Amino acid sequence: MRILLIEDEKKTAAFIRKGLEEHDLEVEVAIDGPSGLALARGCGDQRFDLIILDVMLPGLDGWEVLGQLRQSPSPPPVLFLTARDTVEDRVRGLEEGADDYLIKPFAFSELLARVRSILRRNRQRKDEKLRMADLEVDPGMAKAIRDGRHLHLTPKEVQLLALLMRNGGEPVSRAVIAEAVWGMGFETNSNMIEAAVRRLREKVDEPFETRLIHNVRGVGYRCGL
Amino acid sequence: MIAKRWRQWSIATRLIVLFTAATCLLMLGTFALIYGALVRHNREEDLAFMRSYIAVMRSDLMEEFPGTAQLQREVESFQTGVGTTALLVRIINAEGRTLAATHGMDQLLPSDLFGRPVGLPDESRPAQRYLATNGREYFLMTAWLGPANESGERWLLQLATDRYEKQLFLRRFRRTLILLMICGMGAIALASRWIVHRGLLPLGEVATAMKRVRPSRLDERISSPGWPSELTGLAAAYDDMLDRLEDSFTRLSRFSADLAHELRTPLAILRGETEVILSKSRTAEEYREVLESSLEEIHRLSQVIDSLLFLARAENAAIPIERHELDAGRELTAVMEFYDAAAAEAEVSISVEGGGLLLADPLLFRRAVSNLVTNALQHTPRGGHIGLLIEAGGGETLISVVDSGRGIAREHLPRLFDRFYRVDPSRHQIGNGLGLSIVRSIMQLHGGKVSIESRPGEGTRVTLAFPAG
Numbered sequence: 001m002r003i004l005l006i007e008d009e010k011k012t013a014a015f016i017r018k019g020l021e022e023h024d025l026e027v028e029v030a031i032d033g034p035s036g037l038a039l040a041r042g043c044g045d046q047r048f049d050l051i052i053l054d055v056m057l058p059g060l061d062g063w064e065v066l067g068q069l070r071q072s073p074s075p076p077p078v079l080f081l082t083a084r085d086t087v088e089d090r091v092r093g094l095e096e097g098a099d100d101y102l103i104k105p106f107a108f109s110e111l112l113a114r115v116r117s118i119l120r121r122n123r124q125r126k127d128e129k130l131r132m133a134d135l136e137v138d139p140g141m142a143k144a145i146r147d148g149r150h151l152h153l154t155p156k157e158v159q160l161l162a163l164l165m166r167n168g169g170e171p172v173s174r175a176v177i178a179e180a181v182w183g184m185g186f187e188t189n190s191n192m193i194e195a196a197v198r199r200l201r202e203k204v205d206e207p208f209e210t211r212l213i214h215n216v217r218g219v220g221y222r223c224g225l
Numbered sequence: 226m227i228a229k230r231w232r233q234w235s236i237a238t239r240l241i242v243l244f245t246a247a248t249c250l251l252m253l254g255t256f257a258l259i260y261g262a263l264v265r266h267n268r269e270e271d272l273a274f275m276r277s278y279i280a281v282m283r284s285d286l287m288e289e290f291p292g293t294a295q296l297q298r299e300v301e302s303f304q305t306g307v308g309t310t311a312l313l314v315r316i317i318n319a320e321g322r323t324l325a326a327t328h329g330m331d332q333l334l335p336s337d338l339f340g341r342p343v344g345l346p347d348e349s350r351p352a353q354r355y356l357a358t359n360g361r362e363y364f365l366m367t368a369w370l371g372p373a374n375e376s377g378e379r380w381l382l383q384l385a386t387d388r389y390e391k392q393l394f395l396r397r398f399r400r401t402l403i404l405l406m407i408c409g410m411g412a413i414a415l416a417s418r419w420i421v422h423r424g425l426l427p428l429g430e431v432a433t434a435m436k437r438v439r440p441s442r443l444d445e446r447i448s449s450p451g452w453p454s455e456l457t458g459l460a461a462a463y464d465d466m467l468d469r470l471e472d473s474f475t476r477l478s479r480f481s482a483d484l485a486h487e488l489r490t491p492l493a494i495l496r497g498e499t500e501v502i503l504s505k506s507r508t509a510e511e512y513r514e515v516l517e518s519s520l521e522e523i524h525r526l527s528q529v530i531d532s533l534l535f536l537a538r539a540e541n542a543a544i545p546i547e548r549h550e551l552d553a554g555r556e557l558t559a560v561m562e563f564y565d566a567a568a569a570e571a572e573v574s575i576s577v578e579g580g581g582l583l584l585a586d587p588l589l590f591r592r593a594v595s596n597l598v599t600n601a602l603q604h605t606p607r608g609g610h611i612g613l614l615i616e617a618g619g620g621e622t623l624i625s626v627v628d629s630g631r632g633i634a635r636e637h638l639p640r641l642f643d644r645f646y647r648v649d650p651s652r653h654q655i656g657n658g659l660g661l662s663i664v665r666s667i668m669q670l671h672g673g674k675v676s677i678e679s680r681p682g683e684g685t686r687v688t689l690a691f692p693a694g
Contacts, residue, residue: 105527156562182563186592187528189599189656195567218520 001119002026004048006036006065007081008057012104016052019108020115023170033060037068040076048076050118052111055082055093063096070097077118081106109173109219116167130165133225135204135212137162146208156181157200161223164213169224171216197221237421244417249410256402263398267391271364272352275384278312279368282382286370296325311387313363316370319379330385333357339367339383361389427453431460443471476643483645487529487657491522525657532659536644539666546586546670553622554580556587557613560594564602572607581617583624583691585671593667593675596660597626597687603656604630604685617693621673624689632681641677664689 003020007013008031017027028048030036037060040051051069055062062080069075077099093101100114130137134147139162144151153161159181164172174193178184181196197213205211214222231239285299300314315326317336338355352364363385370380434447446467448460502515538544557577568575575598583590594613601611609629616623633641637648642665645658661675664687668675672692679685 107524154565156565178563183559183588184563184591184595185588187531188563188595192564192567192599195570196563196565199566199569217517218524 001050002028002048003050003052003115004028004030004036004040004076005052006030006033006040006057006062007052007054008032009054012054015108016111019112023112025115033057033062033065035059037065040065040069041072050115051076051078052115053078053080053098055080063092066093066096066098079114079118107173107175107219109171110176112170113167113172113176116170120166130162132165132212132223133210134208135165137165144204146204149207151203153200153203156196157203160196160200161204161213164221164223167222169222171219171222173220177220237418237425240421240424241414241417244421245410245414248413248417249406252406252409256406260395260399260402264395267388267395268364271386271388271391272366274312275352275364275366275386278314278384279366279382283371286380293324300325300327311390313385313387315383317381317383319381324380333359334363334365334383334385336383339365341367341381355385361387362392363387427456431456434460435463438467440474443467443474480644483658484529484533487645488526491525495519495522529657529659532657532663533644536659536662536666539663539670542670544589544670546589548584548671549587551583551585551587551590552580553583553615553617553624556590557594557615557624560591560598561613563595564598568602568611571602571605573602573605573609573611575611575613577613577615579615579617581615581622583617583622584693585691589667589670593664593689594624594626596664597689599656600660600687601626601628601630601685604628604632606630620693622691622693624691625686627684627686629684632683632685633677633679634681635679638677638679642675 001024003025005013005016005020005027007016007029010031013029013031017029020027028039030039036051036053036057040048053062053065057065060068062082066078066080069078075097078097079100079102080093080098081102081104082093083104099118102111102114128139130139135144136146137144137158139158142153142155142158144153144158144161160177163177163180174190175187177193177196178188197215201211201213205213210225212223212225214224216222234242282299291299296316300316313327313330313334315330315336316324318324321336323331323336334355334357340353352366355363355365357363366384368382368384370382431447431452438445438447446464448457448464452460498515498518502512535544554577561575561577564575598611598613605611605628611629612625612627614623614625614627616625633648637646640646641648642661644662646661647658665675668689668691674690675687676690677685677687
């Protein structure tokens with residue numbers, strides 16, 4: 001998976017690159033609009049699977065890059081980063097063809113989650129059965145089975161478990177969980193998520209020997225061995 | 226252009242100009258009336274005099290037809306003995322021959338200037354006005370002197386009044402009036418200047434009083450029983466403004482202090498932990514521990530900043546809201562599900578009661594309710610209950626979050642919605658003290674209201690009133 005990161009702020013570019021590369025993603029960085037655009041168009045068969053685009057760029061700003069990218073025959077998906085958390089900005093970005101957006105400052109785990117979700121889009125259906133070790137979750141049927149035993153989960157708990165499993169062992173932040181499972185797309189008290197995860201663990205982990213749901217301190221939760 | 230300049234004029238100038246103009250107009254009107262009456266009176270007097278002369282002559286000549294010499298005497302006799310009206314008289318016969326005439330009249334006012342009387346023999350022509358070569362104005366009048374005599378002869382009387390004296394008087398009178406006007410105007414302007422200046426003195430005093438108010442002396446008030454009634458309203462309004470200003474000023478400085486404290490705590494932890502861990506070599510596990518803790522503090526910091534940004538934008542109404550018709554019951558159930566696990570742990574039950582539709586931004590609505598439930602959960606002891614109630618009707622939909630918690634003392638209620646306000650600052654509480662401020666902002670964005678009632682020991686009820694439609 002190749003990702004093009006167009007970001008002029010060096011520290012930001014460096015940590016995003018490092019973070020993504022450690023998750024086995026190939027990252028190339030452009031530090032201004034024109035060079036980013038050239039890279040995005042340039043390599044014919046070496047196409048990028050995703051472009052992460054900062055809105056405030058020297059030379060050519062993010063909107064212009066986005067506009068010109070959209071004119072090419074089959075443009076790669078774009079995730080744009082903005083420091084200005086105004087609805088107009090978000091709406092504009094999405095209207096001009098960006099696939100998702102993220103507001104600075106963001107948690108790296110959230111960036112990773114969104115990158116994964118874009119890359120995975122169209123490849124995985126939402127109600128596809130998920131498997132991890134002896135755990136099997138069927139989000140479509142809202143049921144979960146572990147070691148052949150039916151776990152009595154509420155629909156929300158199935159959603160939460162499916163979310164964690166889909167992220168393939170990567171931690172998912174509390175904010176992402178709150179938004180994806182309960183539609184709470186704003187800062188909420190993290191205690192509620194903690195309580196929900198504790199209860200999920202009681203049902204999914206406690207009766208069994210191996211723990212599958214882990215707390216990643218300061219970040220969120222992950223599902224894995 | 227003129228209107229614009231007029232608006233820039235001082236009140237004093239405006240008043241003086243308007244006052245003077247009004248008085249001058251009044252004077253002008255009065256003078257014009259007087260003068261007009263005088264002119265009319267003079268004319269009527271002249272005409273009446275001429276008519277009465279005609280009547281006298283007719284009656285004099287009724288009995289006998291005098292000879293030319295006697296006629297001339299008769300004519301001459303009138304030249305003297307008449308007051309200001311100099312009368313010129315000529316008598317001619319039907320052929321136009323002059324029988325008698327005032328001396329010099331033929332040169333000044335030749336006979337053909339006078340038209341012949343029309344209609345009945347005893348009718349006189351109305352007077353005509355004539356400006357003679359000597360520069361004087363005359364009224365001319367022609368009349369038959371009577372019926373024809375035995376020889377069939379009829380005489381015609383031509384009269385002229387010299388209006389010089391009267392016009393001279395009128396001219397002088399006019400000049401006096403104009404002079405009076407000019408002097409009056411000046412006097413009125415001066416007088417009104419003085420009056421206006423005196424009248425506006427309290428304004429200056431109010432301004433002086435207002436100047437005493439400074440950021441460091443916001444407790445100054447300018448209302449006093451000494452102001453004239455026009456200014457008491459102004460002074461009271463100004464004092465009201467000062468009250469609000471002082472209030473928000475106090476809140477603002479308290480807010481800055483609270484904000485600094487709120488940001489300083491996580492910063493102090495970040496700094497301290499990092500300094501300590503860097504002071505000597507540690508194991509990877511120890512570094513990890515500190516970095517994880519740092520991440521938590523950073524999260525806390527960004528939450529404060531995000532909330533403040535939200536409040537700032539809401540205050541400037543820069544958050545566009547998308548109103549949707551929401552099923553209140555369903556929305557509240559969704560919120561309740563979010564708190565399900567936490568409430569179960571705290572052994573607090575939550576229920577949704579009632580139903581109805583409401584017009585609101587779904588995300589903001591959930592945020593407001595969720596902030597309230599977070600607070601309720603925090604303050605409700607084990608075994609307690611939290612009710613999410615919906616009441617629709619009366620032009621609004623009421624959403625209440627009712628808990629059976631500890632309640633809040635009365636004195637805290639008015640300040641609960643202030644940013645960072647905490648009922649008990651010493652006790653560590655979850656959240657950053659911005660939750661209720663955000664609820665209030667969300668309600669303001671919706672044109673609704675939030676109210677709070679509480680009884681210590683019994684519980685608290687927070688009600689969100691959403692206007693319908």
